[in-house]
Amino acid sequence: MTDAPTLAERIEAKARAAGFDAVGITRAEVGAREQARLDAFVAAGQHGEMAWMADTHDRRRDPKTLWPEARSVVVCAMNYGPEHDPLDDLRRTDRGVIAAYARNRDYHDLVKKRLKRVARWMHAELDCEVKVFVDTAPVLEKPLAASAGVGWQGKHSNLVSREHGSWLFLGEIFTTLDLTPDAAETDHCGSCRRCLDICPTDAFPAPYTLDARRCISYLTIEHKGPVPREFRAAMGNRIYGCDDCLAVCPWNKFAETAREAAFVAREDLTLPLLSELAGLDDAAFRARFSGSPIKRTGRDRFVRNVLIALGNSGTADALPSVASLLDDDSALVRGAAVWAYLRLGGAPGDRPARENDREVLAEWAAGPDERGLRR
Template sequence: MIDKQQNDIKDWLAATAQSEGFDICAVTAAELPAIIGAGLDNYLQAGYHGDMGWMAETRSRRITPTAMWHAARTAVIFGCNYGPDHDPMDNLAARSSANISVYARGRDYHDVLKGRLKQLAGRLAARTGWQVKIFVDTAPLMEKPLAAQAGLGWQGKHTNLVSRSYGSWLFLGTILTDGLLPPDRAASDSCGSCTACLDICPTDAFPAPYKLDARRCISYLTIEFDGIIPFDFRTAIGNRVFGCDDCLAVCPWNKFASSSHDLKLTAAKARALPTLLDMLSLDEAGFKSLFSASPVKRTGYIRFMRNCLIAAGNAGDNNLIPGVKSYLLHYDPRLRASAVWALSCYLDGGALATLHPAEETDVDVQAEWKTALNLAD
């Protein structure tokens, strides 16, 4: 009888998830095996998390859901397909454009999924009397291994969840509950011998299949990393100013992705990338207003503009030079340093030297000038 009630709740959840806008959902125990925690420890010990110190700080809560919430017994994982109806790799050729990764071109998925999960979790709690908590991305919960354990897909060689129905284009959200539901079966790894995602990575961020060194990942460098972008990665960043899609975009499983979903980026919108010229003219207020509903706002003005300056250096577009020059005296050293590098992509040593402000006191920016003048000579 208990089993029948549990299965009824599961069926109701699956149907209600669809009506709330989720494409798939599956159930697993709110426990991850020790091998997952060991994988996280190896990742942290290798330093792959870079400056994302919050990953190490939350390690003991992150290793398994019950370490974060003792009463949790079941995890229901939801997926929202966000596959674009164009090839995002085409946008890499638009060198004078600010290439924002597919996941950040529409409404902020954190807000969209949280809204849907709140509705769903509220209805689940009302129906069962269970306690419920919802999670999208930011909590110390290992969403990918949980989703894999629930059978939504498997962790691909690029480390993200790949689904047989939606390929690599899937956002994840979770409801943890103290209620008990029968678990679904884990899916098997179907990457086979394919290495497309590893081979395409412009910065060699995968030290081995299924392992990502975030410090080399353009997504990390353009979104999470707070400093001056290391020299070695600047050219490879190309026109990417927020995130990177390459390892997802080449996944062969994407061809099975359904094309009807409400997070879809239409081809017309996808092609309408903002220009670097417009982005370089944004001030902080303009940035906030332009990206108020987008995940881009989360990285903040300084990091975004730093990325635009690097992209401007890569663009080979003389029209961008005046905009870049205007950052040489910016109050933030990261923008001054990035502007120096961008200008060194256009000007010879003599022309660059005339722009060198005598009053530069920041050691990193001074070093940037030194390198740029040497290179340009």
């Protein structure tokens, strides 16, 4: 006669049946070390323009502040391992590289839908209260996932799993149940520092510490203004996010390719032609990226990124695509177009007569930026 499954075992079985690849349980609390790291991150201003990080600081430090009745957290994860090494895409300089997680549907929708399915079952069958969170809520999900045994926070600050490498989406179910927690995962990074050394913009001032202001993911997605000149050449052809520190992790050798159709890369989001993307107006941008997380950045920020990639392509063939945007309605786009135009050999005297934006004029005055440019 076998023992009846525990509550935790029943919850894990239900979560896996819902499609999650990893499940762990922890207490509704964040350790002192993780709180100190968050405090230092915000105090140093390393969150950049992400004001919500500072605004929700207290709630992130303590899940009980977010929901005082919470006793346990069920951490659920889904694998989104790409079909090939994203680092190989960086050689295709006429193409735009989109981070692996954004090459199909917005993961928030699918993860939250499945979390709610498990949470409804818990509420009905286990007589408890539940709340679900996916990424956008003020939850320190990576420390919670580590304490739940799903993985550990690597030196790149992202979660690493012995089974799934660095390719996991996370979601949490907070509950009033007082569940037995799983054993926390230990750090298996050892002396490896590949993720730190590969970063094109030196965004890691120390292991386990990220300065978002230097991170290409932040610069291409969260940053609203012109990308600082010092980072543009390093962006290469990355137009939305950056996978470098994730892709180089040696634990990825154990990761499987994503099973979910929603996480398999769409053909039109896999190495799209930069010249084609540069021509998108707002309506075409919205149509092309419908259902994708890219849509939230808006057309102007996205085309800014595309123009920087065109400027890094090192070929004069890109000049017509760039020149067509020197008179764009958006000053953000025009400024990036000027940088790319001059970098590819365009003449400073080609400045449109009607230009009067101070930042765009400064781009014309700065002249060509030849850092890292292959001729």
